Amino acid sequence: MRTGRASERSQASPRQRFAQPVGDPRDATGLYAAMRRYLAHRATIGSTEQGLYGVERYLRDFIAWAHERAITHPQHVSRPVLERYQRWLYHYRKRDGAPLSVASQRSKLVPLRGWFKWLTRTGAIPANPAADLDLPRRIRRLPRSVLTAREVEQVLALADTGTPLGLRDRALMELLYATGMRRMEVAHLELGDIDAERCVVLIREGKGRRDRLLPLGERALHWVQQYLDRARPLLAWNLAEPTLLLGSEGRALNPVWLSTVVAQYVERAELGKHGGCHLFRHSMATLMLENGADIRFIQAMLGHAELSTTQIYTQVAIRQLQQVHAATHPGAKRREVGGEAQGCTTPEARDVLWEALEDEADE
Template sequence: MPRIGHYGERRRLLEASSAPDSMAAWMRRYLDALAVQGYSEDLLRARRQTLAVFLEWCGDRGLARPAEITLPILERYQRHLFQWRKADGEPLSLRGQALAITHLRHWFRWQVRHHHLPTNPAADLDLPRAPRVVLPEGLQAEEVDAVLAQPDVDDVQGLRDRALLELLYSTGVRRQEARNLSIFDLDFVHGVLRVRQGKGRKDRVVPIGERALAWVRRYLDTARPPLVVEAHETALFLNRFGRRLGNNGIAAIVRRAFDAAGVTKRGACHLFRHTMATQMLENGADIRYIQELLGHERLDTTQIYTHVSIGKLKEIHTATHPAAKLARTPDT
């Protein structure tokens, strides 16, 4: 259906959106409730963006109140998501479509719980079957060494970059978690790193290897002081302006090292995380320890790494299974 162009109709919808029982008003209440419950800014931003798209779609069709939304309307919206194309012509991924519908389910369920709606119109909406997540190919040992060796450690920023790369590979922390690190989060005596407000706003303590600690110590002693502008700044990794190194800055450092080492595999920061988890699993680490290390709330999130390590499993199968090899006879 084309956008509504009649002035009177647009004005009616604008007035309806500001009404206490409008979808816009209930979206604001919902997001406020999530904030009060302690949900992260990233989650709130994602829900806000998803619901804003839905409200715009509804506005184009003269729908302004939650009570007007039915299952057939949501099925039409789901078809809209399936047919929608990005600026480059690519469709929205099945995972993205499923996430959009899931957010709507949560929102309408919240409205039912708060007695604004008698039933959840999205309850019986079927989610698209998202494909199994396929992790990018991990780094080989020689590729890791080549990437880590790229920064010029005789340069202040180069030494910072080496310390950052070593820390990412040793601990498997996420880019955002590395960004949030403080100089007080390192325990050199016990060889651990405190990750504060990780995914889901959960803190955890992870081990950090001696080599990474040595590079971080060298960075703290000789490279971080020249980068400091404000004495009260406690961020572990600083940019050239003396401020906390941002997500984009961290990604650029990692990508630059990958490119210089001739590594073309996709993933940048997350590739260190995948590589670390896969290598530990192949070397005999229990998957539950890896789950704790990576900060996964659910074990099935971690179990995806068991598919990555099929090469090691094949080696073990060949070496130990009595029927793994074709039996040879004197004539063969």
């Protein structure tokens, strides 16, 4: 596995990626200047650096498109202009010839609505051209891959816990599997966020700047403690460094690199499935649901503001539905072998299912 120094370096601040302005930066009334004022406003009301990066990225896309068509000031942007941009996004083709996904099109349009609403409210423009802009319908897609419990164990077992980096990787994947936290959240964990006494981990300022306290589980805590005792002292050259997971240079890890290294472990397991940190997030939610966890507890684990976002996992956690289907649908039993119907479930599983159904009927 590649663990080169360059791959583990901390990434530059997202805002530092935009070195060049779009349009004339000297024009205080132009689109670029209006964007800068809007971003400053969002920063004052608590937007995260990552959130500001995303908004700036998509506003810059629109400003660049607009300048190519001599649309240089907010007053020049009308509803037909925005609809024209929306059609352009729909017909746009990437280098491989593929269109933008509906989610990508929507992501590029949503910041425009907030921007022009703010420009209208501050009096920069007389009316909001994006007020009634119809966005592409949101499509909630199922995760492409979800690991079974056995497959998770296969991936975890690949980490060489006899080396500092391998032990760190095992602790990383155990954290992801136990909690379902996002890669940005695990990258930002600090030493003080692990409470071994209570066996919990604190996520500070997760998505939407929301904190949450998550159960860690005894096994994940064990591997984190092993990493702290045996690996981190060998990686940390700066004793004042608070970050929990460190790279070979003793610095905080690049969140994008985290997904890369996890994806490499998944590939090495040869499961025919692909994914990185989010694959463990999907798998945690699905496996907990399949084992009877209430969806509202899954919502709390994942840090979803809306229950509707979590409900996608009810479509992935199909085991109970599959068992009921196999036990009750005449067409689910494909053949008779030795006088017994054969289907997708074992006789033992069917017995457990029937007992569960009978228990529910008695309640």
